[in-house]
Amino acid sequence: MNTLPPILKQIAFFFESLPGIGEKTANRLAFYLLRLPESELKKFSQAVANLKKKTKYCQVCLNLTENDRCPICQDKQRDQSIVTVVESVLDLLAFENGNIYKGVYHVLHGRIDPLNNIRPEDIYIDKLIERVNAKNSPIKEIILATNTDMEGEATAMYIKEKLKTQKSKIKITRLAYGLPIGANLEYADYGTLKKAIDGRQVY
Amino acid sequence: MNTLPPILKQIAFFFESLPGIGEKTANRLAFYLLRLPESELKKFSQAVANLKKKTKYCQVCLNLTENDRCPICQDKQRDQSIVTVVESVLDLLAFENGNIYKGVYHVLHGRIDPLNNIRPEDIYIDKLIERVNAKNSPIKEIILATNTDMEGEATAMYIKEKLKTQKSKIKITRLAYGLPIGANLEYADYGTLKKAIDGRQVY
Numbered sequence: 001m002n003t004l005p006p007i008l009k010q011i012a013f014f015f016e017s018l019p020g021i022g023e024k025t026a027n028r029l030a031f032y033l034l035r036l037p038e039s040e041l042k043k044f045s046q047a048v049a050n051l052k053k054k055t056k057y058c059q060v061c062l063n064l065t066e067n068d069r070c071p072i073c074q075d076k077q078r079d080q081s082i083v084t085v086v087e088s089v090l091d092l093l094a095f096e097n098g099n100i101y102k103g104v105y106h107v108l109h110g111r112i113d114p115l116n117n118i119r120p121e122d123i124y125i126d127k128l129i130e131r132v133n134a135k136n137s138p139i140k141e142i143i144l145a146t147n148t149d150m151e152g153e154a155t156a157m158y159i160k161e162k163l164k165t166q167k168s169k170i171k172i173t174r175l176a177y178g179l180p181i182g183a184n185l186e187y188a189d190y191g192t193l194k195k196a197i198d199g200r201q202v203y
Numbered sequence: 204m205n206t207l208p209p210i211l212k213q214i215a216f217f218f219e220s221l222p223g224i225g226e227k228t229a230n231r232l233a234f235y236l237l238r239l240p241e242s243e244l245k246k247f248s249q250a251v252a253n254l255k256k257k258t259k260y261c262q263v264c265l266n267l268t269e270n271d272r273c274p275i276c277q278d279k280q281r282d283q284s285i286v287t288v289v290e291s292v293l294d295l296l297a298f299e300n301g302n303i304y305k306g307v308y309h310v311l312h313g314r315i316d317p318l319n320n321i322r323p324e325d326i327y328i329d330k331l332i333e334r335v336n337a338k339n340s341p342i343k344e345i346i347l348a349t350n351t352d353m354e355g356e357a358t359a360m361y362i363k364e365k366l367k368t369q370k371s372k373i374k375i376t377r378l379a380y381g382l383p384i385g386a387n388l389e390y391a392d393y394g395t396l397k398k399a400i401d402g403r404q405v406y
Contacts (some may be wrong), residue, residue: 003299004292005269007250007257014247016230020338028222029256031293038255044217045252047210048244054210064237066208089207090234096206 008034060131062107062124064089072096072104079103083138085113085128087147095145103143106131107196111146111155118157128159132168148177154192210235211258215367263334265310265327267292275299275307284343288331288362290314290350295326298348306346314349314358321363331362335371351380 004012008030015026033041057063058070061083065071066096072078082103087110096100110123132139144159146152160172177195179188188196207215211233219229236244260266261273264286268274273282285306289295290313298304313326335342347362349355363375380398382391391399 003274004296005258006303007254007269008267010250011247011254013241014250019235020228020231025223027293027296028223031291033251033254034258040217041251041254045248047213047217048236048251049245049248051210051214052241055208055237057289058277061252063206064211066210071206072351088234090230093207181362 055111057107061105062109062127063092063105077102080138082143083128083131083139083141084143084145085156086145087152087155091147103141106142108146108155111151112158113151120162121177123155125149125159125162129162132163132166137168139168139170141173144172144174145151148175258295260310260312264308265312265330266295266308283341284335285346286331286342286344287346287348288359289348290355290358294348294350303369306344309345309348311358314354316354316357323365326358328362328365332365332369335366335369335373340371340372342371344376347375347377351378 010064011033012026012030014187015021015029016023021029037104054066054157055064056066058065058073059068060072063070063072067074079102083106084092084095084101084103085106085108086095087108089107089109090115092107094107095105106124106128108123108125108128110118112118112120112123128142131137132142142159144161145155146159156174163170163172176199178199179185179192179196213272214236215226215229215233217229218224218232219226224232257269259269260269261268261276262271263276264273266273266275272278274283282305286309287295287298287304287306288309288311289298290311292310295308295310298308309327309331309388311326311328311331312320315321315323315326334340335345344368345362349358359377366375368374379402380395381402382388382395382399388396
């Protein structure tokens, strides 16, 4: 690496600092940039420089947006009475890309994770409670859509308990557990199989 | 994706245009940038903007450099009489990172590839011939280190024939073929096994 121009090294090091990118891939990416037209590099460079200035959290659901409210919260077609609680904007995107859901969201920006010192007050649970308790709140159902790993489950459980202590009578649901589409039973873990049996449905 | 701030989308699309990065990884990378400190993003953005201005080819070996000659060609400790011919700077780096070679290089920046319309005159073979024929050239050996796939072999063959027609009496060698270290014979392809038998050495 010492034979590389410092600026190329700098870019490769940056790529290497990103999640899931190793040294060889980082080098390959940096070299690839060299082959791009100047104009494209300039546009990308400006976007990176302005990224943080131009993005903020939606005042309602904490989705990322350039305005005060995100396009989902602004959309009159969406059902404001159902709120799906997700850990991250990437999870929100998973729903949106599938085009399978017409309600709105609440983004926690994290999950309760004591091992990594992330407590309930470090993520946006309070904001959800506030939203539920707001005067004229249209919310009738909260779908807990945190991940199904240990931290996600703990977060869902915590939010459920917290919501129960509120005076409002909101329906609280959790995403269904079971086998993913296209799954091979042979490779399914016992936990998932048990959930699939327990949650079996009339066919 | 339509719910994302345009600037985040722009960055994700750029990442997605890079080799080996799909939509999900691109999104994850773009979101990761959001979490970095402003100062780091600024430094990276400037490096990207200046990348092409600040890098050029070494006048001698066509390695990438910020100066007229690359650090390898400037290094008095390196053996200028042996020149290893590689397809790309990444290949050069593979040798340098291993710290296994003390000669110098010649970077072709490509390989002969008729299917993709890349002819001998499209890569830097002429520069190599020029370098060999230069007055007071110190070159005694050329190691052909192009890849061992079809295009790499064709390129090595072409350069060998071309060098033979020159008046100079330079030794031309090719990297050894055989089994990679740590290889499992069971998984080796027949071509490699044949090369390994043909090139067997006294033990």
